Amino acid sequence: MRNPGLLRLSTHEFLQRNAQVYGDLVHYKAFGRHVFQFNHPEMVQEVLIRDAAMQHRGIVMQRAKFVLGEGLLTSEEPAHMRQRRLVQPAFHRQRIAAYAETMLQFADEMAIRWPCEATFDIHRSMLELTLHITGKCLFDSDVESEVKTISDSVTAFMGFLPLAFLPFPHLLLKIPFGFLGRIQKSQNKLDALIYGMIADRRHSGVDHGDLLSMLLASQDAEGGTGGMTDRQIRDECLTLLLAGHETTANALSFIFYLMAHHADAQERVFAEASEMFGGITSGQPSGAAEIYERLRYTQRVVAEALRIFPPVWVTARSAAISYTYRGLAIPAGSLLLVPQIAIHRDSRWFPDPMRFDPDRFLPDAIAARPRNAYFPFGAGSRICIGENFAWMEAVLVLASVVRNWRLGFSGTAPKELPLNAQISLRPRDGVVVSVKRR
DSSP states (O other), X not given: OOSOGGGSSOHHHHHHTTSXXXXXXXXXXXXXXXXXXXXXXXXXXXXXXXXXXXXXXXXXXXXXXXXXXXXXXXOOTTHHHHHHHHHGGGGOHHHHHHTHHHHHHXXXXXXXXXXXXXXXXXXXXXXXXXXXXXXXXXXXXOOGGGHHXXXXXXXXXXXXXXGGGSSXXXXXXXXXXXXXXXXXXXXXXXXXXXXXXXXXXXXXXXXXXXXXXXXXXXXXXXXXXXXXXXXXXXXXXHHHHHXXXXXXXXHHHHHHHHHHHOHHHHHHXXXXXXXXXXXXXXXXXXXXHHHHHHOHHHHHHHHHHHHXXXXXXXXXXXXXXXXXXXXEEEOTTOEEEEOHHHHHTOTTTSSSTTSOOGGGGSHHXXXXXXXXXXXXXXXXXXXOTTHHHHHHHHHHHHHHHHTTXXXXXXXXXXXXXXXXXXXXXXXXXXXXXXXXXX
């Protein structure tokens, strides 16, 4: 699972040697389960939207409940929709716009600490940066002292993937040594951190206007259960803390890797950012949000990076019941895969797909493609709730860094970036770039 054929451009060729192929639908067996892979934009709509009522979360997310609890990533309907309504206000457009100044502030503070000329792993820097932004914007918390704990916890949780396909993973998680022990320790440390924030906020009674305050004040009128318990709030906070910073850090690392490879695109971002930031001070969050809206080319750069390197590289579901899809029997319990990385790299929708070309996301080019040929944040009722937050964060951080720094490589530029496809798509060995102050 560390480098499956899905990561390669010749996805169909890889699977044809190991599976039954029905056009864009592939069937094979793995870990004793039927697996169906859907490789067409029309199938994205059919599987993730039309047939959603016949599915559960994929096996990895089902088993992840033992670590994450019943948060947005793991819960099933109808609980998921009620939870989404409770969390949604923290991600309204106006509130996300208010986060823009914080995003820029943290990005600038990070860049100030870089030496005038250096070579380092920018992925590590992005993990720290996005963690600070997530902690401040969603929990009004300075997580400086907990950065290493949370970063180590994310790495430990990534090792959970192999357990998802084994029987009784909840019993395996009780083994107190090796990487299983590290998962336990990470969970205990994060629980202490989050339950501590909940207790402090309940005691103070102060409304900080952040996600945590909203969850504490929320009332489940539809479910009739009243306010959320500490455990429910913990599950949502842990889910957003881990997912909210890790995938964006990966995305930014891929973006800067591509910028280091493509000096022409980097200079266009620099020119646009220099113009847009002129006359705007860091104390004007509304100005920062307006800058984001006007960074059109920078937005296309982010979009193209998410096409080539989607951090959420595959969307998985599990068939809740047996049903028929386009005349093919789908047994209950089957694993259903809709891989972003295969569809995003399909030459039918994106000619010469491994070529970096931000202009693929000009309006006319978007209109010429099938709907759902591009879905980096998923589709349907489970589309990522933090999509707009992640877009703004990635665009503003990219603009902030490039307007002050020139990125490249020390020595010969690497031809290929080694990848690790686990719960999310990560750079396997980090992203080592050289930076020089402009």
